[in-house]
Amino acid sequence: MDFNQCIRFLESEGVRCTTQRKAILQYILKNRNHPTAMEIYKDLVNRRLSNSLANVYANLDLLEKVELIRAIRYQKVPAKYEMATEAPHCHIVCDKCGGIKDLHYLSHSETLRKAVLNDTGFRLVDLSYELRGICQGCHEAHTL
Known part of the structure; x- marks a missing residue:
């Protein structure tokens, strides 16, 4: 948009x-x-x-x-x-600096929506993972 x-x-x-x-x-x-x-x-x-x-x-x-x-x-x-x-997607957050990056490959796929609906009767409206790690910049700064 x-x-x-x-x-x-x-x-x-x-x-x-x-x-x-x-x-x-x-x-x-x-x-x-x-x-x-x-x-x-x-x-x-x-x-x-x-x-x-x-x-x-x-x-x-x-x-x-x-x-x-x-x-x-x-x-x-x-x-x-x-x-x-x-498009709905997940994020990974850096534990050191708080930076966030998009992870578009972890998304609300139609296959996932159908599986959730069939298995639970729930209609999937949101998907959230808290993926955490150390970004490249913080990793490099720490190893210097």
Whole structure:
């Protein structure tokens, strides 16, 4: 989903497209590195689009509630955000720096959905693994 599609979606949901909401969406669309609320806030402050971290959190909560973005929450790592319109996938988290990488090969395959439904009667709506490790950068810094 591109920026204009996101705006049309918000309007169809009856959500006002404020300057700050647009800026947050643009930031998440542009920065596919799973930014935190603080990273988004710092960018908005630098561009003079916000002076309140609380407002950034409120907007992130609203965008998550209408299922336009997804919060990624793992132990010991501040919530990070990505577009909910991406194909469902899992993540691996670095135990040292908290960095997150996408794992698209661990996803909600149709085979898995059918197996879960047949075995349990549950309709799979989300899949979450907490895969943890040490990223290459932290590993290299530790071995120097």
